[in-house]
Amino acid sequence: MSEPLLSVENLKTQFFTEDGTVRAVDGISFDVHEGEIVGLVGESGAGKSVATSSLLRLVESPGEIVGGEITFKGRTLFGLEEDASGELRPRDDMLSEEEMRREIRGREIAIIFQDPMESLNPVFTVGGQLREFIELNRDLSEKEAKREAIDMLREVGIPAPETRYDEYPHQFSGGMRQRVLIAMALACQPDLIIADEPTTALDVTVEGQILEMVKELQTKYDTSFIWVTHDMSVVAEICDRVNVMYLGEIIEHATVDDLFYDTKHPYTRALLDSMPRPDETVHELNPIEGVMPEAIDPPAGCRFHSRCPDAREVCREVHPEPRDLADEGEPTHRAACVKYDAFDVGYDESRPIEGDAAGGFGAGLTRTGGEE
């Protein structure tokens, strides 16, 4: 396969709070190739947003990227090395803050945020905001940037873009604002767009329309996407490959087909089972039992063991790193779960965890089915 557009190696981002160190992103690795839509899925608090803002080095104090390497088109967006005294310091080839701002943000990698209502500035016109970012990232004159902005508004399905250009964000509906944000990202012509749950705040119909539109435009402009979501049906709709995140780690990585039809990790399984399906009523939904533990003090061993239906004693002790479980010649399919032979840590001989945790997910199945 060709060189990836973006590759992330063992990325770690932490927040140094009064209560302790929050290990929001704890050693994730993934890559994005040209023209691909790569999904990043996981429950709320899994670390998806922190991971994506780390890519642009937008994490703010008390947060900090503490380790790992981010390479984009051969340039080092982040990378550390040890100096003579063993202290970590930024590598010489790591881009400076100024280079990140001028050459990467917006120009090479653009981002679409979660909340379309808050992302636009209330006191500037929609067109003015679009134009400013286009001017800045494509070195166009004001007039050319305006033309570009209007074209792009039309492209994302905003009717009468010439008049809408001069209107303010509060005159747009949520769905329309999200289209504006998408137009913003596309108009800067970056190679990679990070979409952080851009449709979560919208109703299902609008979400469907926007996903449809993004797919079309993605083909047209051949832009790569990282698509962040907690919704497996969105993943099925739009992604080529998927990374599943749990408590700061990527615990499974596969193509969409493999993820759905050859699910490896019990957490992914649980996510898929909790997906609403047309042939089921609300009562038959299978939400994942329990809540995700705090990222401040993550459980030892496999981080999912407190909620995993397959958990055994060994899961409490061994911390599994993702391994490729695909057969020879098949596309990569990595998962971090010791129940697979590839890990060979004695899962089969280990005893199931007693008490609550063992009941975990299985108990949830019957309980949610029966009640209410």
Added chain:
Amino acid sequence: MSLLRYTLWRLAQAIPVLIGIVTITFFLANQIPGDPVEIMLGPTPAQEQVEAIRARYGLDRPIHVRYLTYLSGVATGDLGLSIYYDRPVLEMILLRLPVTLLLMLSAFAFAIVTAIPLGVLSAKRRNEPADHVSRIVSLIGVSTPSFWIGLVLIIVFAFHLGWFPARGLILPWADPADVRGAATRLEVIRQSAHHLFLPMISLGTLQMAQITRIERSSMVDSLQGEYVTLARAYGVPESTIVRKHAFQVAQLPVITIIGLGLSTALGGAVLTETVFEIQGMGRLIITAINNQDYELIMGTTLVFGFVYVIGVIITDVTYSYLDPRVTYGDD
């Protein structure tokens, strides 16, 4: 509705408010115990003299007639005669109002020009030394009475250091012939600024402190806005973000505080004029009250009410100009 029509509409709305002010001041002023004619003529005046004076100032007619006469007078710009000065009230006001307006305007100019950069700096360097200094300064500013600041300024800068005059005010548009030691207009302006400096700071400090506090907290909020993160994510330079993206949103509460400040500054101006012996509206109103000069009390109060109402309208109109989300009513 367009901004112009909105402004006109707000001005029209002010008319009933002003009529209300006239009515209330009229009846309140007439409730003050004592008799202005007595003050004027001494304790045992001749009966004919008293009646002549009463007739001259219209005090012999029943109160409701006087009220209606006064109201129609106000509508045509006639505010009656001042008993104490024996001149038309309007003439006295036109003489004194520019002095007070000059004082207030310079105080607000000083407050705004210092407070906004200070507040922005404070927000940008939140919890750093610069922020702590600015917060302590503004805390002292809001909790110190303006007349006290005035007295301290006089003692230090006028008496001890002799850098500035302690009293009086020279108007920049005064005739050079009337100003001692000034041959040219430029000289007059220089002397005027020299006189204005201490009263300006004395009156402006409270406003400066208040505006700094609001500017800081408002900027802190808007710098944390999602739209600021978006601008950063698109490579907008930090200086542009502070100057434009965060700043413009943050000015809305600041404008409200400046508008409210206009009314507190009117009260402050009365005290400042007293401390610095400036012949402005403040001293005029005090003279009027001390001498039970009905017409003058009503006239000056009316002007204060008027300035206040105009301040509110300017605030509202500026606000709706800056915030596109404000709608101008239904029709």
